[in-house]
Amino acid sequence: MKTIKLWRTFKEGVDNYRRNGWLTFATVSVLTLSLFIIGLTALIGFAGSLAVRNLEEKISISATFKPDVSESRILTIRDELSKYKEISSITYVSKEEALKQFLSDGNQVNADAVTAIGENPLLSSLIIRAVNPADYDLIATKLQSSSYQNEIDTVNYARNKKKIEGLNDYASRARAIGLTLGIAFTLIAILITFNTIRLTIYSHRQEFEVMRLVGASNLYIRMPLFFEGVFYGLTAAVSAVVFLTAVAFAFSRNSGPILTEILGGTTFFQVYLSFLWIFAPLTIIVGILLGVVSSHIAIRRYLKI
Amino acid sequence: MDRVKSTKRGSEPTPEPILEEELSAFVESDQSDPTSTETDAPIVPILEFDQVSKSFPGGYSAIDTVNLTILPGEFVTLVGASGAGKSTLLKLVYAEEVPTSGVVRFNGRDLTEIKRKHLPYYRRNIGTVFQDFKLLPQKTAFENIAYALEVYGKPTEDILAEVPQILELVDLDGKADNRPKQLSGGEQQRVAIARALILQPKIIIADEPTGNLDPVSAEGIIKLLLEINQLGTTVILATHNQGIVDNIGRRVVLLDHGHIVSDEMVGRYVTSERKPRPIV
Missing domain, CATH: 3.30.70.3040 (Alpha-Beta Plaits)
Known part of the structure; x- marks a missing residue:
């Protein structure tokens, strides 16, 4: 019984994700943008500290x-x-x-x-x-x-x-700015994502009422949204990684040899690739968490009774 | 429908052990066949309002010391002007609202005793039909009805067998794959009734089911409700459509400002001021 319900709520989540074309697009876009900005800030910080370390060595x-x-x-x-x-x-x-x-x-x-x-x-x-x-x-x-x-x-x-x-001055200032920007963008990203998902759920609030009247338990109503959140997060994380890779690649190709020298002989894209190992799994985890936590909090108010 | 009737609720597979107890508690006291009311055994009322009052924040009192007993198999029409307390009374039945004072009993059991997390299981005893149909817009007629069973954990093959039968009962077998938007008001309401029926509830609650319908569709819906009642399900209908009430010829309870003004076994729609009845 449990498995069949879990499977049904999963299917329901997939259907919601597919059927609400525009809303899904909007939610995923915002989430992608948020993750992209976080990723970009982290990448700049990563490359920056690499450059500073390299200059320090010189x-x-x-x-x-x-x-x-x-x-x-x-x-x-x-x-x-x-x-x-x-x-x-x-x-x-x-x-x-x-x-x-x-x-x-x-x-x-x-x-x-x-x-x-x-x-x-x-x-x-x-x-x-x-x-x-x-x-x-x-x-x-x-x-x-x-x-x-x-x-x-x-x-x-x-x-x-x-x-x-x-150089000392620059390095410490760069770190402070990077950290502040990173935290600020992360907070903004979380708020925007939360708000978008709240709107998505708000647009479905009448359906929750119907589901409750038909006798759906709160868990049964929640599960599709949980899966939806997972899909939002997953799609957004993958898109963000793809975009960031493209940006890093383009930037690396169009930057002169000076940048490579500053980075200690490696190209910017190589730096990005070593960054990707940590960044990609982390983004996926953060993306899924953002999606799931947002939808979890947002739906609570509609399941009071 | 015969097949549907012969299935005992209590034997339904239930997802959780607690739930089984919960459900059987409601079912146990309901062994009497609602149609054979002439037996001497005392009949447990399916619904009982005992000194029930409901007031909302701000002091507005929607229901004021109401006493009402409804027996299994009855067809009760609640009438009264807007704001008389019909909807609130019905909300107390499906536990969307909790009484401020007094007790509402379902099959002899106090509803306030039901834990909040068990409310969904309780609600499966009650089919609800509303003026605005309350269908899920993204789902087809078939899916809307199937949803009530899916939620309940019914095996897929049972769903595939039962839904077409119920669609046939409400005369919608050709429209299974239509979304609510592609159906007329009367058809949407019949989907809603089918969904309410599919779990073989003890009671069907219809709150202004004809409010958004043309007279012909409305008549069809009322006829359908009467048919359902004939098969043994208790029906509570709230309406202010006088023409409909007068044609049913069943028990009519008149509410006014939260009080029961009259309760007649074969009633007509009479307002407390005895206004002349307009042609509907």
Whole structure:
């Protein structure tokens, strides 16, 4: 008996979904749009944080040593510095390597200048990367007040300082904005979806009265709406994922190589694909939940007796 | 219809164990055949209003200390002007409203004792017919009638067998696949009656069933209700159509401002002011 009723309410839900063409379309559209906006906000946040992390990795400070400091001395200093937990990596760049890097970009003017000088004008240096970009300030101060401060020619932190601070600032602001927008859009999406489904149910309120009079239990009246909610959520989630994929693909194709560089060598679409793994199942769950919870709450008032 | 009559309600498969008790409680006291009223055994009234009053918020009193007993198999017509309390009285029967004071009994059982979640099962004892038909617009005539059985958990093969029979009874066998919009008012009302009948209820309640119909259709509906009554079902008809009432020649209860003014076994429509009867 239970199974036959469950099957009937399921069929009833499918019929409602099919028969109420316009209403279904409107409900699914709103739900799709909501999920799409949530997805877009999340994607921008995801790509943004990836870019920030990538830029952070590119930032470093380099300590250039005076020409008379020997390589072994520099390596000793390096080993000493690597004990600090704020520092994630230290790379030693000898003056020969520095010259090679300097000439590697193929700029003829640079090459001519080096030839004119007749010797390697560059100095050996240590390139230091911090675990947390906010610590560069501390590391720079440490270097300049260390026991080997006299052996250091320059710490280029001052030059990078503005850039680093700007990035720190940007990253935290981007996170705050992304989070606020995400929460706001999610709330709006929930409210709009709830309201649309309430309207859908409102348009059927007389039918609930008829069903009750005929002797349908509240559960029997509710179940088709539950299934309807599931279908709304499912269709909307799938549509939202499809739209977002299309948008990500188009954006990825039309964006220049700069974006790929900012993202650390991966294209935007590749970033999207790694995002999709979490996003798609989550959207489907959220979509179904939105549909089901909305219809559940909305119908309550019509089933008082 | 003979086949339909021979099926005992109590033997119907019921979805939940509690429900079985609930239903049998209503059925047990109703073993007497409503048509053989001449036996000496005391008959349990199918419906009993005992000092029933119903007032709405704001102090408006729709029903005021009404006492009314209806026996199984009766055909009772409730008459009275709009606002006299007919609809409220009927709503108390199918438990859409709860009395402010007094007791309404169905088959000897106080309706307020029924738990809210069991009300749908109780309502299956009562067929309802309304002025506005109350059909589901998205469903065909067949589906509308079948719905009452589906809700009840009836096996599909039984539904496929029973619905065409009842459609034939109300003379709509050719219109099974029409939606309410494709049917005339009289046809829609016959679908509604068929739906009310399909669960073989103890009582059919008809609240202004002819209110939206032309005189010919209205006459057809009343004839159908009388036929149903002849097969043993109690019918309570609320109307203010005087021509109809006078032609039925059955018990008439006149309501005025929530009071029963008169109750005659073979009644005519008479208002308390004895107005001349207009031609309908």
